[in-house]
Amino acid sequence: MRIVDLPEIRQLSLFDSMSDESFSELMNAAYLQNFPAQVDLLHEGDNADFLFFVVEGCVELYANANGREGVLALVRPVGSFILAAVLRNEVYLMSARTSQKSRILMIPAQNIRDAFKRDDAFARAIVLELAGYFRAVVKEYKDLRLRTGVERLANRLLKYHITQGAPGFVQLPCDKKTLASILGMTPENLSRAFGTLKPYGVDVVGQKVVLGDVASLTVLAKPNPLIDDPST
Amino acid sequence: MRIVDLPEIRQLSLFDSMSDESFSELMNAAYLQNFPAQVDLLHEGDNADFLFFVVEGCVELYANANGREGVLALVRPVGSFILAAVLRNEVYLMSARTSQKSRILMIPAQNIRDAFKRDDAFARAIVLELAGYFRAVVKEYKDLRLRTGVERLANRLLKYHITQGAPGFVQLPCDKKTLASILGMTPENLSRAFGTLKPYGVDVVGQKVVLGDVASLTVLAKPNPLIDDPST
DNA sequence: CGGTCGGTTGAAGCTAATCAATTAGAGTGG
DNA sequence: CCACTCTAATTGATTAGCTTCAACCGACCG
Numbered sequence: 001m002r003i004v005d006l007p008e009i010r011q012l013s014l015f016d017s018m019s020d021e022s023f024s025e026l027m028n029a030a031y032l033q034n035f036p037a038q039v040d041l042l043h044e045g046d047n048a049d050f051l052f053f054v055v056e057g058c059v060e061l062y063a064n065a066n067g068r069e070g071v072l073a074l075v076r077p078v079g080s081f082i083l084a085a086v087l088r089n090e091v092y093l094m095s096a097r098t099s100q101k102s103r104i105l106m107i108p109a110q111n112i113r114d115a116f117k118r119d120d121a122f123a124r125a126i127v128l129e130l131a132g133y134f135r136a137v138v139k140e141y142k143d144l145r146l147r148t149g150v151e152r153l154a155n156r157l158l159k160y161h162i163t164q165g166a167p168g169f170v171q172l173p174c175d176k177k178t179l180a181s182i183l184g185m186t187p188e189n190l191s192r193a194f195g196t197l198k199p200y201g202v203d204v205v206g207q208k209v210v211l212g213d214v215a216s217l218t219v220l221a222k223p224n225p226l227i228d229d230p231s232t
Numbered sequence: 233m234r235i236v237d238l239p240e241i242r243q244l245s246l247f248d249s250m251s252d253e254s255f256s257e258l259m260n261a262a263y264l265q266n267f268p269a270q271v272d273l274l275h276e277g278d279n280a281d282f283l284f285f286v287v288e289g290c291v292e293l294y295a296n297a298n299g300r301e302g303v304l305a306l307v308r309p310v311g312s313f314i315l316a317a318v319l320r321n322e323v324y325l326m327s328a329r330t331s332q333k334s335r336i337l338m339i340p341a342q343n344i345r346d347a348f349k350r351d352d353a354f355a356r357a358i359v360l361e362l363a364g365y366f367r368a369v370v371k372e373y374k375d376l377r378l379r380t381g382v383e384r385l386a387n388r389l390l391k392y393h394i395t396q397g398a399p400g401f402v403q404l405p406c407d408k409k410t411l412a413s414i415l416g417m418t419p420e421n422l423s424r425a426f427g428t429l430k431p432y433g434v435d436v437v438g439q440k441v442v443l444g445d446v447a448s449l450t451v452l453a454k455p456n457p458l459i460d461d462p463s464t
Numbered sequence: 465c466g467g468t469c470g471g472t473t474g475a476a477g478c479t480a481a482t483c484a485a486t487t488a489g490a491g492t493g494g
Numbered sequence: 495c496c497a498c499t500c501t502a503a504t505t506g507a508t509t510a511g512c513t514t515c516a517a518c519c520g521a522c523c524g
Contacts, residue, residue, distance in 0.1 A: 044458050065378040065456050072373065084363035093370050093458055120352045123359055130362040131316035137369040138325050141304065144376055145416055146297040184377055189480055191504055224297050226276050226325055421512060423472055
């Protein structure tokens with residue numbers, strides 16, 4: 001948990017143009033810690049004291065209001081979270097908890113802000129990172145605004161299908177309760193949505209899903225690159 | 233419509249740390265144009281050829297999918313839009329149209345990207361701008377996920393009430409059809425939501441709203457700084 | 465006038481959330 | 495190996511929230 005030059009961190013687009021000294025300095029101030037599942041790492045409203053990276057495992061970003069809770073995103077290796085709050089030195093807008101046993105890298109926010117002020121290449125890398133984040137949230141927002149629950153599920157399955165690359169097969173990234181929350185619905189509703197998709201060749205066993213008729217599922221889902229493509 | 237040193241643009245946090253030469257160069261390449269209401273300025277999926285600023289008037293950002301349309305945001309003077317797409321040199325995720333007669337500043341995307349590469353202060357200003365955008369969308373997303381239509385309307389009214397600073401009075405920023413879409417509901421539903429709020433002292437006449445009992449409206453709305461505060 | 469447009473109201477239906485009950489699975493300990 | 499437990503997941507019944515369709519109202523405008 002000291003001066004670790006984790007190659008997977010060093011090679012992130014955020015850091016790969018950074019000088020060795022600057023990067024070492026950041027890493028010397030950082031903490032690498034293992035957490036069990038279901039540990040709260042930070043809570044919305046807290047001051048942004050650290051920038052986080054998921055090195056291993058999985059983290060849920062979630063939020064509460066009016067007695068309701070919603071999972072906004074899953075972060076998997078190697079992804080960062082709450083960069084915007086750190087840079088603006090404001091409070092977190094989302095809470096974060098480990099959803100599995102996870103290894104988390106924590107960099108003090110002040111060190112990030114110092115590096116941002118000092119290192120021009122780092123500042124530029126942050127721009128592209130933030131712009132990507134921004135576009136990702138806009139897509140999530142459009143997904144929620146413009147689609148029904150069944151459509152969101154269908155498109156999510158097709159997205160996993162493409163990224164996982166196994167023809168006709170999809171592995172869900174989490175339990176169904178969490179998936180439901182990510183998709184903005186209740187577990188009951190997700191269960192019924194899977195039922196609705198059965199005639200389109202979707203068969204679910206635990207976290208494994210068989211897509212028996214991708215063509216007809218695609219007709220139903222009407223995937224839209226401006227919502228579903230991770231790259232655009 | 234040539235080399236205009238619009239002071240309101242020059243003083244934006246995006247540009248105020250930029251050198252005079254760089255700023256002039258940007259402005260020399262830019263176009264300042266007047267548009268009537270209901271003109272489409274750009275469409276989602278188009279290449280990001282320009283960065284836009286609303287100098288006067290108002291612009292709606294909206295998106296379509298699955299036969300539905302939703303207004304995602306209103307941009308008023310002096311605000312920019314689609315900065316993320318320009319920086320990443322990708323396609324727009326949202327469409328934009330004038331909702332009133334508007335004066336629009338258009339800066340070619342390539343000039344923005346050049347300035348970003350060349351000017352360190354500009355790159356840093358962009359970071360803070362993008363981080364603010366990101367947080368704004370996250371708030372919109374939470375608003376939609378965690379609140380009912382009536383709650384969204386109540387909180388929006390309270391937000392306008394604060395920003396407009398007139399005790400007990402609110403001026404709606406657009407017609408009700410557009411407001412409904414911004415709030416993620418149908419015009420009919422918005423009309424009924426206003427009806428629901430009547431017992432809480434909300435009286436609507438055209439685009440003017442009287443808040444007769446801010447206290448009880450606040451109890452209903454349960455405003456949350458992590459969703460409603462523009463500053464955080 | 466008639467026409468259009470923004471807005472409202474009513475009725476019906478759909479989507480999704482809630483509540484309640486049950487089933488299925490994954491450990492645990494005897 | 496079998497109960498026992500705990501949780502995830504499903505299913506059914508009900509309700510809430512919202513949309514849709516249709517009719518209607520009033521203001522503004524030719």
